[in-house]
Amino acid sequence: MSETEHDNKPLAAADSLGELSPPTSPEAPGEVATQSDTPPEAKPVQPPPVISAPPAKASGGKGLLWFFVLLLIVAVGGLGWLVWQQQTQLLGLQTGQDSTGSREAAVLARLQALEGLRESLEAQLQDQARTFEARVAQQGERLGTLQQDMLNVRLQRNTEVATPASVLLAEARGLLRLGRERVLAYQDIDTALGLYLAADEVLMVINDPGIQLIRQTLQRETDTLRGVRKPDIAGIHVQLGRLKVAVETLPLGDDESNTLAGFRSAGNAAAEEGGWINSLKAGLSRYFVISRQAEPVRPRISEEGVALLRLDISLQLEQARLALVQGDTRLYQQTIDATAASIRSWAESAAAAPLLTSLEGLRSAPLLPDLPPLGAALNALRTLNGEASTFEEQP
Template sequence: METETPAKLPAPATRDKEKQGTSASRRRGPGILIFVVVLLVLAVLAWWYFNRQLRERDDARIDELATQVSDLGRANEQLRRDIDSVRARANDAESMNRGIREEVLSFAERSRSLEDAVAHLAEQRLNNRDVMALNEAEFILQLAGERLALFRDAHGAVAAYRLADSALAAAEDPLFASVRQTISAEMQALDAAKPLQTAATLKSLADLRVGLLGLPMKSAAERVTTATPAERSRLREILDQFVRISHDDGAPALAARDEKLSRSLIAIDLRAAEAALFARDQEAFEDAVKRAHAGVEANFDSNAPAVRTTLATLEHLAATPLAPALPELGTALNELRNLRTTRALAHPMKPVPTPLEVSPGGEPKP
């Protein structure tokens, strides 16, 4: 068996210290409690103040949010009214667009009909212009051939061929380019024949008629001797000193007595040469020029330069052929007619289309 050892008793100093500690702890106990209570009160006050601040802040935010919600409500209401207005306008615009679409469809149909009509008119205009140019060229070519055959007027035929070539140049169909080449070949053939220049010859004859007024006349004795070129005997020359006998047997005798009459007769012969030139009468032209040459030679002084020039001009005119051998025309005319016939068979005339009437709904009417 174990025996319990008796506890040792504390010393007196130790007991005093324990007593002091106990009394001190007894004194600190209410202070700590008060401190804890104050802390709790402060914590409660802080919590209450914080909650109040949060509540006030939340109330302010709630008021602000309420204001914003109210503003959003009013804006939403205004937006709804605007949307209704826009929807009404959209409906009006849709109905208007529907009407415009119908009108556009009708305009499109009318414009198509108009384009077809304009295209046909343009084609007809080109065809009509080509037809007019071809008609003109054919008529001029036929006229040139007839003038050359009737009057032997090569220069008039060349001028007519130039007009026909310009008329064919106005046609836009390249099919007739070969006809222009044939026309050029026939013009070159006419130029190669070297026909008498009608305008230049007429001017030369007119200048000769005007120049007759300034030509010096022969003396009376020379004119009588020239007018009567018969052989004279010695006895007749002696008798001529006392008695002069002459025969009035035609124009040369009259011309020998009258200077004005001589100039007039030569002018008449030149006029006859002009008439023969217009008629393309080679024989009459040569006879008239030769008569004028004989009249100038018989009545005017051959030593004067003007008389010599006049005689040389008359000799040149008498020696120039009025209508030389000219080529046959008609190749270009026949080629043009054949091409026109071929073109008419290949491209027949189309009937004019009737424009369609379009209803307001855009549907074409027959």
């Protein structure tokens, strides 16, 4: 129902009431109204004013304004709700970050505590390990002492002489050590063999299975020493002396008289062959000497120079003999090479060939024996006596 219809209803009701009740005129006070027989004159009735409704255009603009206001309120509310949601999420993230930081701090503290606990446990384990090692070492020493005592008792019981077994073992060790040193330091095979045989005689009086095994090892080393091929130092020394004597008669340098005589004999031979060319050559050979040298030309030296050359070569051979006696292989070979070079430089090839061959053989001759590996018997004795085996088999 529109507003216009609602406003027109009271007006229509008022019109109906006016038609039912006649109009009254005012009377003076104190007068009694009387009915007249003549009807009064009818007055014209004017219709009530009609209230017009507001234009529909104004009502539509107001509703649209309310609609925009409501839309603005909804938009502001939605924006506020979004801002509230963002703040809530940000607050949640900050809270989660704070909790994560606290957890990390707790984890780091736990790790530090565990690291300290690990270090303390490692220190305790190291202390316990050192204590255990010390105890093991003590037990090992006690066990070694006990085993050594038992060994001494057993050896003493099996010894055929009154001398204690420990003294006999010490003597045998000393002999073997000396023999090994003689071989390694001086290449003295004969002395080392005598010392090894003496050690075997000392061990012979101990009738013990362990000693018998050591004697077997010692016997193998003794057989090895017997089979060593020793160099003939004396023979090499004698050969060097013979070479020294041979140098005294070795022709050195160019002998001028021999050279001229050779040329004259060659000229006479050419003349005897006949022919005018040969006769011309024989005649010219008295004044001109034409020769062809297959070897390098050596300078002509005097008799004093030849004597000095012989003395120098003799001294070189004597130095080689001294190096041979001292066992200096390097100096011996160097001296032999120098002697051979001097003979090649100043002696004739035909005369120097035997000497050079002898020098080459002497240089390649072995000066040191082929030493066998030694030390097994000595190591066995040291092990039997409870000592550390410091000597290894060495050539």
